[in-house]
Amino acid sequence: MKTLHTLAAVTAITFAPLVWAQDNYPTKPIHFVVPFSPGGETDIVARQIATRLGAMRGYMVIVDNFPGAGGNLGAERALKEPADGYTFLVISGAYAANAVVTKPAFDPVAAIQPIIQFSSQPSVLVANSKYSSIGELLDKARKSPGSINYGSAGIGSLGNLSNENFALVAGVSLNHIPYKGTSNAVTDLAGGQIDMMFAGVTGARALARGGKIKMLAVTTPKRIPVLPEVPTLIESGVAYESSLWHGLVAAKDVPPAIVEKMNADLNAVLRDPTIVSRFDSELLTPVGGSPEQFKVVIQKELARLGRIVKAANVKPQ
Structure with a gap:
């Protein structure tokens, strides 16, 4: 019994700092890695979200740009960082395109923990x-x-x-x-x-x-209100529809408590009138939702683009 009590005490001591760290998370700046150059749409969305998240929740969020290899360079860099909830990767449909064409060194689904979808356009x-x-x-x-x-x-x-x-x-x-x-x-x-x-x-x-x-x-199923004069592809006789999207993921082993907190905080940001107004001015729709819902979006995009690559015989450079 003494051994069991000792083991229990050691276990409690070992895990206490981790629990404390998650309860007080974050205790240092969080980094959003954007795998593209500054000024592009992915970068703009990331900075708007990061700024508003910091203002609403009182912690610092830094946007780091690591362009190269169509986004793979920044993705690989972000996913190699410790899965401690302080490094996240901002992704878009380009993440799925790269995955099905260039075959990066990581599994595009198994290597990540989806956090939330930011937007659709x-x-x-x-x-x-x-x-x-x-x-x-x-x-x-x-x-x-x-x-x-x-x-x-x-x-x-x-x-x-x-x-x-x-x-x-x-x-x-x-x-x-x-x-x-x-x-x-x-x-x-x-x-x-x-x-x-x-x-x-x-x-x-x-x-x-x-x-x-x-x-x-x-590319929407119906005409969009801000461009009522522009027909859809479907109206034009081409059965094609798609949307652009952005979202946030982390390395796969990030603690569930941090996933839950970040998802909740970011859902609040995406409902904030300031972000809604800014997104509206850029014809972006705030999405939000659960990590599981965003995972489905990523998986469907990978499957859709994979079919295109096969049918069109697209080969990497």
């Missing part, structure tokens, strides 16, 4: 201003296979897979022009060097207002 098929409708673009693509050039942030990027999926569903052949980043592709689209691409609604709307590009169709 429709994407839009945009073309240079010489096209007045999706029908006109498709007519040219069908009459002259391979004559339509589309741009993306590179082979295996989410934009690449979105365009290939569109081509498969529409039954057309498109020519891929890969760029080192989305901004370069958008510049050439506005200049007429390429014909089309998929983009987030926020950036596309700004360029369309200047007359440099034309928004031909949104």
Whole structure:
């Protein structure tokens, strides 16, 4: 009995600091790793969330940018950090695209603990201003296979897979022009060097207002209120729908108590009027929900993009 009592005492002493640490969490700054350069949409969403989380809950959240390898560099770095609840990874659909094309060194599902989905946003098929409708673009693509050039942030990027999926569903052949980043592709689209691409609604709307590009169709099942004049792809005869999303994950072994706390705190942030207003101005919809719900989103996106990669025979660079 003495041995059992001694063991129990040692166990209590051993685990007491861990329990205390979780009860008082966080005791130091939390880091959100963004695997892309500053200024992009993933970075903007992360910084808005981090700033509001700090203001509402009184602890510091630092955003660290580690771009490279289409997002894999920052992801690998974040997931190698201790699973103590002080390093999180901000992900988007690009995380799933990289996983099914480049096959990173980690399992995209088993290596992570989903925390929460931040947002959802429709994407839009945009073309240079010489096209007045999706029908006109498709007519040219069908009459002259391979004559339509589309741009993306590179082979295996989410934009690449979105365009290939569109081509498969529409039954057309498109020519891929890969760029080192989305901004370069958008510049050439506005200049007429390429014909089309998929983009987030926020950036596309700004360029369309200047007359440099034309928004031909949104990827939502129904038209969106802020762009009532832009038809859906489904309306245009192409059975295609998708959305862009962002969210937060951690390394797989992060303590459940920390997962629960972060999820609760971030759900509160996503309901906050300040964030709702900021997201609304950028045509983002706050999502929130449970870690399990976000895990389903990630798994479905991996499966969807995996089917596209196989059907379109997309190969890594």
